[in-house]
Amino acid sequence: MxxxxxxxxxxxxxxATRAAPGVAGLLAGACIAAYFLYPDQxxxxxxxxxxxxxxxxxxxxxxxxxxxxxxxxxxxxxxxxxxxxxxxxxxxxxxxxxxxxxxxxxxxxxxxxxxxxxxxxxxxxxxxxxxxxxxxxxxxxxxxxxxxxxxxxxxxxTWLWNEHEWDEVVMISGGTGITPFYQLFHSVIRPAYPTSKTRFTLLHSSRTSSDLPPPVMMHQLTDYAEKHSDRFRLGLFVDSNDGSAAVASRNTFSEGRINLEAVRKYIESDTPQTWWNRAFGSSKPAVSPQRRILFLVCGPEPMISAIAGPYGRNFSQGPVGGILAELGCTSAQVRKL
Ligand SMILES: Cc1cc2nc3c(=O)[nH]c(=O)nc-3n(C[C@H](O)[C@H](O)[C@H](O)COP(=O)(O)OP(=O)(O)OC[C@H]3O[C@@H](n4cnc5c(N)ncnc54)[C@H](O)[C@@H]3O)c2cc1C
Structure with a gap:
């Protein structure tokens, strides 16, 4: 090994939180049983x-x-x-x-x-x-x-970080899917300042504000984002606000899901948003293939699918779909964790 x-x-x-009705449910049950019964080295x-x-x-x-x-x-x-x-x-x-x-x-x-x-x-x-x-x-x-x-x-x-490979890294997470990005924040983003030139953005979503990561994580992220906005930007999203988001500052906090507009807002588009583009759209992608930008996505499967397209067979990455495909990202620019 x-x-x-x-x-x-x-x-x-x-x-793994999807409901599995009917035949799909039976299949899922059989797979789960096989998982538990099959001898695994x-x-x-x-x-x-x-x-x-x-x-x-x-x-x-x-x-x-x-x-x-x-x-x-x-x-x-x-x-x-x-x-x-x-x-x-x-x-x-x-x-x-x-x-x-x-x-x-x-x-x-x-x-x-x-x-x-x-x-x-x-x-x-x-x-x-x-x-x-x-x-x-x-x-x-x-x-x-x-x-x-x-x-x-x-x-x-899970994934290897290579310094100097990317100018921008955009991390998009849902729920406990933030944990790998927090590790990256703790071991790469914060300590490397100011030697690293990479700019990082973390867009994180939770169902409600009380489902957001615990204060020990939130304080580190919000503090750092406030002090080093040139290096690290943070966007927090909740489906609904139950009023418990005391740690989130107003400018990082939004109600609603991470959608196309939200992602677009956090990445400077390769195609400037003129009034014409806004009104009639642009034929050029917002993210060009030459751009040294990487999107890392981690969270519940429906969220991964909506942001970056579903995984492929046998845990492969599958083609880029969803919002990132609409922005013009290539498979080299997207990694589903
Ligand atoms: C690299 C990596 C790092 C991770 N890091 C973290 C982390 O830091 N923190 C964290 O919380 N998670 C993390 N996870 C996820 C974690 O590994 C587990 O997958 C997760 O905790 C669920 O495991 P479980 O055994 O509790 O649930 P499982 O038993 O795997 O069940 C998961 C879901 O499936 C449903 N389910 C279970 N049995 C059935 C059934 N018979 N029929 C239909 N549905 C069923 C359950 O209701 C549940 O919603 C990570 C995953 C990866 C791949």
Whole structure:
């Protein structure tokens, strides 16, 4: 197994909330049953108490704290002993974005979760975990209490950041789909200032304002966006405002979904918006193929589809569709996480 494997079949899990009626439901049930019953080498990886954290085996971590954020999410801090932090550089200095697999001991399934701030020198990892009403691992994790053991393995590559590759990076997320972007923010965007020339934009949506990420994340993002607007722009969207968005400043906060106009507003168009273009449209794309701009999209599957088009077969990227296709983006400019 490579030292930094991809999360493979779990790529769609941010998005597994669709109802599955009729035949589709039976098929989905059969697939889920097969998933649980089929012997899987990675899930049956051994557990090691004394070998450093690695994708090849599970490492027992201790749950340090578990803090309720809203009705379905918790901030959970895991710790591994210092001597189990890999010394070979696979964690420290590894380029984001990476995740860890968490194993649900009751039913022997694993799911990937993204350490928000990577791992610190004490071996702490902070996760923002959503529990779906009928989901397995999220609910199991939420039931865990401080000092209990949780088995993890990793790091697992989600996406590699390469400095100097892009002039602009636009991250679009929904719900806990923000976690990989928060890791990028924490480990690349904030520390690299002012040496990096890349400009970043994060457009994030939640159902209501109380579903927005917890204050510990929001404060970091809004503060940084206010102080370094040349480097990082933040747009927050909620389907409906339940009045609890105290941390969001007015100019970053909108009610409604991330739609074409919202994305267009945050990217300077290659085609200037003259009155003629506004009235009759322009034949030129808003984003030209030569532009060194990358759109990263992560969130529930219906959102991914609306923004960037659906995934292809077998977890492939599929063609660019949705809003990003309307803007003229090529597949090289779009990455669905
Ligand atoms: C790289 C990566 C990083 C991730 N990081 C995070 C993170 O930081 N935080 C986070 O919260 N999530 C993260 N995820 C998503 C996470 O891995 C899980 O997929 C998610 O928590 C759901 O897993 P679960 O076991 O709780 O739910 P699952 O059991 O996978 O269920 C998910 C959904 O499917 C439905 N479902 C379950 N069983 C059935 C059934 N029999 N019939 C029909 N529907 C059913 C459930 O109602 C639920 O809505 C990440 C995913 C990836 C790929």
């Amino acid at each position: 490579p030292p930094f494997p991809n999360t493979g079949r779990s790529q769609r899990v941010f998005s 990675s899930r049956s990886a051994p557990t090691s108490q004394d070998a450093p954290l690695s994708p090849t085996h599970f490492t027992p971590a201790t749950l340090v704290s578990s803090e309720t954020c809203n009705h379905d999410t918790k901030l959970m801090k895991l710790n591994i002993p210092r001597h189990l932090i890999p010394a070979d550089g696979s964690l420290h200095g590894c380029r984001p974005i990476w995740s860890i697999f968490v194993k649900d001991d009751d039913i022997q399934v694993e799911r990937p979760y993204t350490p928000l701030e990577g791992i610190d020198e004490e071996g702490n990892m902070l996760l923002w975990v959503k529990a779906y009403p009928k989901g397995e691992v999220g609910r199991w994790l939420h039931s865990k209490r401080p000092n209990e053991q949780i088995e993890i393995r990793g790091p697992l590559k």
